Amino acid sequence: MKDEYLNVIKFPLLVSLSLAVIAAAFFGLVFGSYFKLGLSANETVIYSVLFSILTILVSSWVLNLISTHSKIRPRWMEIYSKWMLVHVYYNLASFLNFISFQKKQQLQESYLNFNNEIVLSAAKNIHHTNILLLLPHCLQNSKCKIRVTSDINDCASCGKCDIAELKALAKKLNVRAAVATGGSLARKIIKDTSPDVIVAVACHRDLIDGVRDAWRLPVFGVLNERPNGPCFETTVNLHTIEFAIRKFQ
Ligand code: SF4
Structure with missing residues (x-):
């Protein structure tokens, strides 16, 4: 029963966990620098860029989570969300899975389940002939x-x-x-x-x-x-x- 449950939630869980770790590391770094010596001009620029990347990563992941039960519109946003899923989040989850010595097959099954949910929600109320x-x-x-x-x-x-x-x-x-x-x-x-x-x-x-x-x-x-x-x-x-x-x- 536990395995069946993990087969579903493992992929979204690992991605969410990786993002939480990245966010914690980022804010730890920023506040550490700020309370030590204050932020220099260069550090402010670097942290602003990193913060923008973090915001994109988190918001695109939220978009992916929404896409498992609602169709994403417009089309370009759906493509963007899928691109992030395949090229960023799968690799992120695989990396975390690898360094934590977890079974690869379970992550793959969970990813396939996640992908199937997206495909089904995008196809809702559409009659496909081909x-x-x-x-x-x-x-x-x-x-x-x-x-x-x-x-x-x-x-x-x-x-x-x-x-x-x-x-x-x-x-x-x-x-x-x-x-x-x-x-x-x-x-x-x-x-x-x-x-x-x-x-x-x-x-x-x-x-x-x-x-x-x-x-x-x-x-x-x-x-x-x-x-x-x-x-x-x-x-x-x-x-x-x-x-x-x-x-x-
Ligand atoms: S004839 Fe069809 S059902 Fe029979 S062994 Fe070949 S592929 Fe399989």
């Missing part, structure tokens, strides 16, 4: 001779892996489904299909890389399950995928 379900190749049964990376509809639906049910689900919900063998093919599929929303399935590392790489696009991430070890005959929770797709329709 949804892409992007799947990893490792979902396929290793003995299957069919190349589903060319076209998932080539799957013969024998039922030996989740591809059959995913193909049926994509058909039922009228969404495009594609299987990618790696980041390059995934990028090509996204470029060719120009989706409004992507529901992506992958392992922790690939999903984090994909979500951050395609940060301008709304990507809802679903982690696969690895009962046979990494990258081999993985599975995925079909209910989660159906839930996500229906949220965007």
Whole structure:
């Protein structure tokens, strides 16, 4: 139960904690200098610049927190907020996670949950018609001779892996489904299909890389399950995928 809770709050908690530490260090430095000798002209300039940076960091983080339950407008502010999330706050949280010897996977799950909340709140009350379900190749049964990376509809639906049910689900919900063998093919599929929303399935590392790489696009991430070890005959929770797709329709 504690782990499930941390899987959700760890990322926002670490970012908030890092900002609190940075703010405490900053004010400690300023007041230390001020009460010792007073602030020189140079120090005043330096501290003013640092204070502006701190203000930007804190206000942009508040904007990110708001975006998990309300759509941010105008569009440029939404892009700015997302840019900060991907390029600043994720790195800040990763650094704090690293120096405190915490599990990386838990932070990644929490980040994906946070990102999914933002994607869902931005898509509220919008009917998307071009949804892409992007799947990893490792979902396929290793003995299957069919190349589903060319076209998932080539799957013969024998039922030996989740591809059959995913193909049926994509058909039922009228969404495009594609299987990618790696980041390059995934990028090509996204470029060719120009989706409004992507529901992506992958392992922790690939999903984090994909979500951050395609940060301008709304990507809802679903982690696969690895009962046979990494990258081999993985599975995925079909209910989660159906839930996500229906949220965007
Ligand atoms: S369900 Fe489709 S992809 Fe999976 S093993 Fe059978 S034919 Fe191959």
